[in-house]
Amino acid sequence: MSDQHDQTDAGLSRRNFLRTATTAAVGATVASPFEAIPGLHAAGSDEIRVGVIGCGGRGSGAIRNILQAAEGVRIVAMGDAFEDRLTKSVESLTKRLGSQFDVPKDRQFVGLDAYEKVLAQDINYVILATPPGFRPMHIKAAVAAGKHVFAEKPVCVDVAGARTNLESFEEIRKKGLSLVAGTQYRHFVPYIEVMKRIKDGSIGDLVAGQCYYNAGELWSHERQPQWTDLEYQLRNWYYYTYFSGDHLVEQAVHNVDAMVWAFGAAPVGAVATGGRQVRTDPLFGHIYDHFTVDYEFADGSHCMMMCRQQEGADNKVANEFVGTKGRAFVLPKYYITGDRPWKLDQTVETRLDNAYVQEHAALISSIRAGKPLNELKQVNETSVAAILGREAAYTGKALTREELMASEQSLMPEKLEWGPMAIPPVAMPGETTL
Ligand SMILES: NC(=O)c1ccc[n+]([C@@H]2O[C@H](COP(=O)([O-])OP(=O)(O)OC[C@H]3O[C@@H](n4cnc5c(N)ncnc54)[C@H](O)[C@@H]3O)[C@@H](O)[C@H]2O)c1
Numbered sequence: 001m002s003d004q005h006d007q008t009d010a011g012l013s014r015r016n017f018l019r020t021a022t023t024a025a026v027g028a029t030v031a032s033p034f035e036a037i038p039g040l041h042a043a044g045s046d047e048i049r050v051g052v053i054g055c056g057g058r059g060s061g062a063i064r065n066i067l068q069a070a071e072g073v074r075i076v077a078m079g080d081a082f083e084d085r086l087t088k089s090v091e092s093l094t095k096r097l098g099s100q101f102d103v104p105k106d107r108q109f110v111g112l113d114a115y116e117k118v119l120a121q122d123i124n125y126v127i128l129a130t131p132p133g134f135r136p137m138h139i140k141a142a143v144a145a146g147k148h149v150f151a152e153k154p155v156c157v158d159v160a161g162a163r164t165n166l167e168s169f170e171e172i173r174k175k176g177l178s179l180v181a182g183t184q185y186r187h188f189v190p191y192i193e194v195m196k197r198i199k200d201g202s203i204g205d206l207v208a209g210q211c212y213y214n215a216g217e218l219w220s221h222e223r224q225p226q227w228t229d230l231e232y233q234l235r236n237w238y239y240y241t242y243f244s245g246d247h248l249v250e251q252a253v254h255n256v257d258a259m260v261w262a263f264g265a266a267p268v269g270a271v272a273t274g275g276r277q278v279r280t281d282p283l284f285g286h287i288y289d290h291f292t293v294d295y296e297f298a299d300g301s302h303c304m305m306m307c308r309q310q311e312g313a314d315n316k317v318a319n320e321f322v323g324t325k326g327r328a329f330v331l332p333k334y335y336i337t338g339d340r341p342w343k344l345d346q347t348v349e350t351r352l353d354n355a356y357v358q359e360h361a362a363l364i365s366s367i368r369a370g371k372p373l374n375e376l377k378q379v380n381e382t383s384v385a386a387i388l389g390r391e392a393a394y395t396g397k398a399l400t401r402e403e404l405m406a407s408e409q410s411l412m413p414e415k416l417e418w419g420p421m422a423i424p425p426v427a428m429p430g431e432t433t434l
Contacts (some may be wrong), residue, residue: 024242048364051077051123051147053138054130055089058182059150061356063093066150067100069360074100077107077121078215079114081130081234088296112416119145125367128152129182131237132245133375133412134162136168139179139376143171148367150360152182154253155376162384169376178372180363181379183257185196187362188355189348190334191258198262203323204338206207209303211259212316213252217309220283225410229421239285240423241390242411246287248274248393249386252307256389257382258319258330266381267295267303267388269393269400276426286426293389305389338417371374371400396429 050066052059055078062076066423080086086108093101109117115138119126126147132154142149148173156162172179185191198206212335221235225308244250260266274291276284290308290398297303303321319330326338344350366373384401391409392399411422 011387013412017209028177032340033317043369046072046368048073048125049123050075050125050127051079051080051118051121052127052129053118054152054235055080055086056129059129060089060093062150062152062360063101064097065087065356066125066127066364067097067361068357070364073364074102076102077083077118077123078103079109079111079118079399080403081110081112082231083110083113083348092215096106098374099302113146114142117352119147120335125363131234131252133157133161133237133243136164137412139168140164140171142173143168143175143177143179146177147178148363149179150182150363151376151379153257153379154245154249154386155181155379156383156387157242157249158387158409158411159278159384159405159407161412162380162387162405165376165383169374169380172374173372174368174374178363178366179374179376180359180366181375182359183253183254183379183382184352184374185273185354186261186375186378187259187358187408188352190344191261191330193344193348194328194330197336197340198321198323198328199264202336203321203328203338204324204325206263206321206323207301208322209254209259209262209320210322211255211305211319213255213305213307214313214316215251215307215309216313216315217279217289219312219394222283228418230416233285233421233423236283236285239283239287241285241287242413244287245290245383245387246390247289247309248291248293248305248307248390249383251309251384252305253386254292255307255317255319256305256386257379259305260382260385261298262321262328262330263301263303264399266385267299268298268402269296270388270392271296271398272292272389272393273429274390275331286424288384288393288427291389291393295385295389304395307339309371391434394427394429394432395434398434404434409434425433 066073078406102404119141126142127150135155139151155165188280218238223232233240250423270291274288276289279289289310292381293305297302321328328336336342388401
């Protein structure tokens with residue numbers, strides 16, 4: 001149903017790209033184009049025993065990625081809200097993977113409490129790949145259970161979730177655990193190479209930027225008569241801000257992350273517009289289908305972030321950063337113009353698949369070396385920056401990060417029960433408040 005890759009080449013719609021990516025991903029075997037990390041031959045207590053919570057497109061993809069990342073890894077437990085999703089994933093992976101995939105029936109868990117059961121197993125590494133609204137709660141529980149965490153992006157959809165994550169960040173540190181986030185570009189050599197040069201002053205001082213995630217529509221599921229409102233919404237989680245964060249937070253967060261990385265700080269304010277232009281059917285819940293955000297940084301520099309999910313419109317997924325001495329281009333090509341021109345060596349791998357493996361390699365490496373890696377604060381900053389843009393558009397207000405973080409915003413329903421669940425109205429600038 002869903003994807004292995006968020007990011008696309010500019011010319012591909014996410015939907016088409018996903019089809020290609022999923023075929024490539026599912027067709028792959030454990031034999032990997034990547035070397036296992038040198039010096040890491042796991043055995044005994046060195047074994048990475050993985051539990052997976054959320055077994056859709058990305059959770060299933062991450063299982064393949066981690067098995068390519070290092071030796072001595074075993075997938076031992078899985079959980080999902082829905083039995084059919086879990087079964088589909090288990091059956092497909094059983095056919096394709098060897099003995100490293102070791103998830104018998106008694107280590108398969110279904111339901112909204114499946115995460116507790118997965119965390120209660122003898123695992124030391126958990127992959128969190130449910131809809132993002134659940135992420136802060138699942139990270140907190142995983143850390144309380146003493147597990148190392150791979151947390152898909154974004155890591156929160158509201159202020160309450162961001163606060164929970166900051167507490168978890170400290171807990172992770174205190175316990176000497178590691179957490180790597182699914183903002184995979186942080187582990188992607190082409191991005192790293194350009195960012196290194198931006199930091200080295202190759203384009204002078206950053207004064208502006210333009211980031212784009214203009215792509216097509218995603219999947220949706222027709223209502224089945226036996227589904228309650230909650231089941232319907234959860235199977236179509238993308239279209240509910242409390243589950244997904246809206247597409248600026250769920251999808252364009254990759255570009256927001258590139259921006260935060262390049263500017264070296266989170267934005268302090270945002271002015272934004274957005275709305276529902278094409279995707280107006282109630283089938284698509286209450287999220288927007290386009291946003292444009294003008295982010296402002298503490299030194300007065302600005303970065304524009306534009307994103308849409310509209311079929312038939314031109315796609316563009318790219319980042320450009322403007323400095324006093326040049327410009328840096330990050331995706332789909334990697335180069336710098338100006339005083340110190342540069343372009344990425346052609347021998348560098350630009351397929352994103354590498355990054356999906358590298359992020360697990362980095363996490364495993366940190367665990368085995370006893371050198372904790374904790375990316376939670378960084379990805380939380382990025383997620384908050386995306387939320388800031390969304391809320392500036394939803395409310396129509398020029399919003400500061402300080403105002404946002406001072407609010408008590410908490411979007412996730414307190415209690416989820418398999419029954420009726422109203423759909424909130426579409427946010428209306430001038431009426432909607434934080
Ligand atoms: N890094 C990337 O490039 C990338 C790409 C795709 C998705 N993602 C992220 O991965 C996450 C999952 O996305 P996806 O595309 O795999 O979606 P998906 O719908 O394919 O999978 C989500 C799974 O979680 C299950 N689920 C829902 N609520 C749950 C709960 N409370 N407990 C347990 N299981 C639950 C669903 O039934 C489903 O099987 C999202 O955060 C998304 O943003 C990241």
